[in-house]
Amino acid sequence: MVEPLTPPDQSSLELWPVGNCQVSGLIDRRGALVWGCVPRVDGDPIFNSLMNGDRHDLGEWRFELEGQVAATQQYERNTPILVTRLEAEDGSAVEIRDFCPRFERSGRMYRPVAWVRIVRPVAGAPRMKVVLRPTRGYGQHVAETTNGTNHIRYLVGAQAIRLSTDAPIGHVLSARVFRVESDQHFFLGPDEPFSGNLRAEVRQMVEQTRKYWKLWVRGLHIPLEWQDDVIRCAIALKLCQHEETGAIVAALTTSIPEAPHSERNWDYRFCWIRDSYFTVQALNRIGALDVLEKYLAYLRNIIDSAQGGQIQPLYSVMGDSELDETTAAHLAGYRGMGPVRVGNAAYYQVQHDCYGQIVMPTVQAFFDRRLLRMADDRDFASLEKVGEMAWKMHDQPDAGLWEFRTRQEVHTYSAVMCWAACDRLANVAAHLGKEDRLKLWRERAEAIREKIEREAWVEDGDAGHFGASFESDYLDASLLQMVELRFLQPDDPRFQSTFAAVEKALRRGEHMLRYDSEDDFGLPETAFNVCTFWLIEALHMAGRDEEARALFDTMLAHRTASGMLSEDIDFDSGELWGNFPQTYSLVGIINCAGLLSKPWSEVR
Template identity: 25%
Template sequence: MQDHASPAIGISDLPAREEGYVDLRSYAAIGDGRTVALIAHDGSVDWYPMPNLDSPPVFARLLDSENGGCFELHPAQAHSATREYIPGTNVLQTTYQTGTGKVRVTDSLNTGKSGRLPWGEFARRIDGLEGTMELHWRVAPGTRLNRVSPWADSTRQCPLLRVGDVTLGVIGCAGEELNFSDRTVSGTITVEAGKHRLIALISTRHEPLPCPDPEHILDGIERTVSYWKSWSSELHYDGPWSGEVLRSALALKVLTHSHSGAIAAAATTSLPEDPSGGKNWDYRFAWIRDAAYTLHALIRFGEREEVHSAVSWLLRMIRKQGPDPEVFSTLAGELPHSEHEVDAPGWRGIGPVIEGNRVGGQLQLGVYGDLFDMIDLYLEGGNVIDQPTARLLADIADRTCDVWHQRDAGIWELTEARHYTSSKMGCWHALECAVRLAEAGQIEGEAARWQTERDRIKQWILQNCWSHERQSYVWYAGSNTLDASVLIHAMSGFDRSERMSTTIDAVQQELGDGPLIYRYTGMQREEGAFVACSFWMVAALAEVGRKAEAERLMAQLVPLANDVGLYAEMIHPEDNRFLGNLPQGLSHLALMTAALTLIEKY
């Protein structure tokens, strides 16, 4: 699939730092299959956990402007800037123009010859394009959210920074005059047209530190670009919004933990959903729901290696847990620890800063439908499941027949258990898929029972979760409120009739604000609009035959990404500012689903 994204948008008009923080729209993400770094529009790396995405961050200015730490690189003079990803990659390029010259900075988390490197390698290559330019750089590790005190050390091989059990080496500054403090190292680089320079960070944890030759690191940038382009070329989509679809696929890829196949929900923790604070969560975990949605999209793209790896991870995790799977896990496939607060101020002082997540142990009935949907589509692609997995799926179908009667926390992971409509629809979808798999000979079990319970669930929903007054499916049984997640089940096939069409109208009227959609009734007072819900609306409109409306809405939503095509969890309709963790996998998944649905339906 070719990347036909629009040209890079100028970033010099983004607001300057305010008390050390920048707007969340400022961030671009790069990754290496193990972790993700966030780079602000002013060239500062403000988020970089090491060695893994869920490790404490060595650079965390994003959440603590005073003690979080950063890796800065910027022109010494007043300048303008534009940036974009190299097409088909997660390698970022920023072009700076001053009164004396023009340079291009290429930021890459380098990969190895056969995949992820055994150490971290963050490369920043500066190419002189015109004239001469002087740039300042500074490596200032943070306290890993108030866990350690960093220490800078000058050695014969390279400057070192020791941050607890993490060691950083600064490569590419040999022969320059360096400035040391007890915690930082900094310097100045002068670049002329036709020349290039390098500043790179090598990192290890509990291991010796290699000091690669700078030319090897520069070769690593080219190798990484080739790796990303090769991966992108395996995706097959030539419909409208192809650039945005590919960028979303690359965003999901950057959230994928290459060692296990797990897919993180987002790259960050504790970015606020509510501008007044309180709704801050850690999303550096793998949710079954998000993994299933990701695989659903990648399977439809024809991707094979990534799909097999992620399906295998998901099934291994569920096999360990049995027919009552947890809704999420660590990136290594373990059960997460309970959440706790960290002593840090949070982005722009909006706390709390959280590590861990409270949803462990929740009953979320929708997970059964997510799991079966993913397996069903995987098998449609010509794949075969093994017998232990087939038996597990039959056990989960049996479990669904029993558990659908219960109240649960719902897709939004709420503390009040209710009979949420979309959860019941998820159970219907699980049994619909189970019956289809049994009829195809893929699994064995009590298919007659699954069929009976599937039909019983549908009748229960129609009797208890439909409002004649509102002409809409409601949020939960007996209520008169609305929930945008019901729209997912236009895609699942639960309902594509006039009832779903009038539900769409009701959701747009009550939960919509321009093209954006809030999650459920009352959220306008508490948080931003949920990006995924807005793209679910596009797909639902297409599913019920309202193509023109779906296309108009898609055209309004796509430009709401930031200048490099990334989305956070939420966007505030008032001024389109980002809220919540980023880049958010579910937002990008929903964009891909909307685009795929539009092209498949017409």
């Protein structure tokens, strides 16, 4: 994709994620690193120009050619290694290779808090300057520097990071233009001397990182159609996992608004139990068991620390339960649309669907013999505490999956998820031969089912439909998940009438709203991308495959050049909004591709 290289008037979600499951970064269409946090995804964004209005003099790392005119970007096949070609008006050009090292070394996974960039002259006699200006304190201060012969130290808080390079240090410090006559290697990472030959070590790193990702992709079970699209989403989802603990963040960013000037700006750099459930479910379908295994370890720690089985909607990637919400006063926000939030007050909300989303992925560990650690009786005893909370809370008001901040109701989706928790615990009890527990959990699941069928049903002429809550008859897109959760079958007339009502009320052409009623911030202004994928799934179940495929192709066309989607989309202009890349949306691509693809048997 060719783009003009002058600094943009405003930020864009045309971004390319890189990472290694410890640290991540977002590269913009100029090849600039505009978002990156240390020492992990929820840390201080030392690269933050994405969230600082039209300021591009601070909080980013870019290579700028003299006379720049265009850029071309693409990932190396089946990797998150990004190649950006910068071209100047005189025909000269350089190629930038961006990656975060990830490979096995000394019996462990080497994934340092580091970004690596290799600049190679590929045409003419390019002249370039390096602009590297990290900040600290969420944009409050420019990082102070000290330097040696071949390195620069940047003080970015209580710790420093070190740039080791074979480029001229003085030119980097002063952002002076110089001729690029040979490959230039840049390793920005831990504040320690770089051991070995920089050029040789960095080249070995990129080769080993390339090998790791190609082998990881090789183990995926992908559909025949849309293979590249599924692979790209799978890699991005894996980059959203903090491997140290197994937590999966909802997105790599904070505070990209759901709609312009809406103040629907949230910090998504945390592990939502709900979002993570959808992520591991999608990756499990294509065989990425390593992500599931690490996440199950994270869940076991969450369950162990839960007070009486009570689960929060979200936790930090380290498992911290308190995520107090503040604002970063020194960052202007995406396109100047603040506030930039740090932390998320949703952690103290009551959201009862999380009990089902704890139980459902954990249940697999009792049945799947591929896993290195299968679950046992002790795990079942711990999981039953979560089930007890699901039973206790299934008919109690909560904020719901859309996290309403000013009202509570008994949400149908939450009740169905509590039913799923009890239903799946009954399955595990049967597998373990625990007849008394099987009877208990089956009876509870049936009691919840009967209450949902009675309390959530809305009489509407001859057909009727399920409503979004027990107290009111409004609709939301989560009702389309009742088949996925096995609460209803696709041919159940109640699902068919509910689907018809949801589609009529919430569909806006090629997009789907979460709901169309006013919430804490007024009427929704954008469509929620995962809901459109739920619509595609429902169309497929209704036998409307041609329409489902057409809508799926339309959604794919809305992706960025990197193959990503954010959380929301303007249903009039098609512009992407919301945090990026959003795991929900990438999950939708993987799931729909699997549903709609022709079988592999057609080419065998």
